[in-house]
Amino acid sequence: MQSSRKCAAAILSVILAATAGLPASAQAVDIDAETVADGLQNPWGLDFLPGGGAIVTERTGRIRLFVDGKLSEPVRGVPEVAARGQGGLLDIAVSPGFADDNLVFFSFSEAGSSGAGTAVARARLVRDGDAARLEDVTTIFSMNKKSGTTRHFGSRLVFAPDGTLFVTTGDRGEGERAQDMQDHAGAVIRINADGSIPADNPKLGGWLPELWSKGHRNVQGAALDPATGTLLTVEHGAMGGDEINRPEAGKNYGWPVISYGKDYSGDKIGVGSEAPGYEQPLHYWDPSIAPSGMAVYDGAMFPEWKGDLLVGSLKFAYLAHLDLDASGAIGKETKLVDGEFGRIRDVNIAPDGSIWLLTDERDGAIIRLSRAD
Template sequence: MRYLFLPILLILFTACGPEGGSTEETTTQAPDRSADGEPTMMLTAAGVEPETVFNFEDIIWGFTWLPDGRILATVKDGRLLLVEGDSATQVSGVPEVRDAGQGGLLDVLLDQDFATNRYVYLSYSRSEEDGATGFTSVGRGKLSEDGTRLEEFTSLYDGGPATDKGQHFGSRMVWGPNDGHLYFTIGDRGNRDENPQDSTRDGGKVYRITADGDIPEDNPFAGTPNAKEAIYSLGHRNPQGLAVHPTTGKIWEHEHGPRGGDEVNVIEPGKNYGWPVITYGINYDGSQITPEVGMSGMEQPLHYWVPSIAPSGMAFVTGDRYPGWEGDLLVGSLKFSYIKLVHLNGDEVTGEQELIKNTGRVRDVRMGPDNYIYASVEGTGIVRVVPE
């Protein structure tokens, strides 16, 4: 058995519902699942192959398309690239990043009214003045008409305090389709015992702010004394996937577990997703984190993986390029170097397939404006997934 249900001292944490108490007692306990996770889904031949559209050896952490079809791509080392065909121009005016550990220049997102205001949003690891510590930050600047400069860049949210730890920055961004607000993630920053369960601390959260960086009045912690009012949900480990469901408009998230226990969650305001009080994972050295895989007041994942696939990047299949996959979920795998295609029936997982196996560590997954699946692959660049 992977989990030994022995009495241990539970992790002490700050109760952090919107009113400072625990969340509602309506969540059920964990379902009766085996210690090795859910039954393995049948894997079938997918009938697709990767086609490289931009050759690049370094880590493209995130990418998106401009209205004219060119690509903006973030490189972990701090470069923002304007990609046209198989060539790229480095964009100036990008904030300085702390390229250390898992940190660097992370996600990129266009403003909802980009055609008018030219705003580009970036998430990144921002250094303190000493350069030895950093934190996850989200900011925006205006892209010049020729696409070569980012002007008037301003930080909108800093997820401090800064630390010298190099892990668990998050960080993905999406626009809420029903409210127009900016949702983004910050990982627990390697401090699982304090950050994820405490609403007065940043880290281990999904956040929600306005496009200008203000706090929406209906945020679940708005007005709560000492709380970080941008928090939308808490109890997360290291979320590196965020996507909007194309039909329901709900925000879906995935996060790295420790050794096992990678999760897919549907994010609801003010909900607690459990880390590290409940988890399907264990420590990297094989020791137990907690015997609890479920607890009243904490959400169960919609889906999880044991062993870990190390998920990064997330998108839903849209369009008509892949018959039968419409509405299914795409998740990149760093550990196993493939895209995981998760078949869905509503919120129920009905099967899985592995796409473009052994191409390289998949860092980000997006649906392109041409309705093809695209992925950034470490050591390869950006690939398009096409039917064989």
């Protein structure tokens, strides 16, 4: 079902930190919030289609198109997913060359003889009138060690400027796996669009060649920083310790040896918040906000925010705006949306500069934030 109604909290007033020597009070921005589609079952990932519209996943295993203000029937040809716990159909990304190849890439929890693990497939999207289907579905990445837990699959997909694909994974709820360099869990993976290994991956001694970085707990947000062409990620901590990182090749981000959080029992995690050989986050939250999707704002609609981070919160149902300066330091955090729509699962910047959110609900929605007239 679709809806073009304005939400009850349609006009949101946001106070920004000074960006041009002006006081914060001079930086108020009014935002229209519109529900453009609802009736989605736990939507998880969204990307925009060249020529207009978007493609969106539902964790239960469906892909829908959103074109001309309408949701399509489920796209045919989606492979079976292990939709249990936090698993299911996860992120989706349109090929940088979609206008020529019609390829889409999606991540999902894949069943195996010993449990499930994160996998990535690519397929050709074929549209015949109002119907759509996937053809030539090929799995290009599959986590090498499946396990029986139903949590911490990751998983975001981000194309780099050189056409390689970053894939984020979780530790599958088994923290020690994030420090096993022969395990895909708790990692950022970098592969080519056909699943092969880029020649310039770190390929450190003892590391699987597809590993880019390790020591991550559960990366559920990732985005490219247009200013630098580098990857930014956001991951879940335990009790505290949600982190924003800029993963670099061959670096170890510490989980579960170091963390700014505590175990759910209240016990200390690892050796504390820092140790030699492990990287520090750019930013962390304590208490945890249960972060989800992330975007770096690069649109024209809100020039005040150019280069800043937008991060969704599942736990507190808000959208955070974080100042990101030219040096890469993260400053003030402001809440743009605060509980009006439910759990925020994904954050995307549309070609027109508006901000599109997915709400992680059984009756989930696509929310469009735009500048008020």
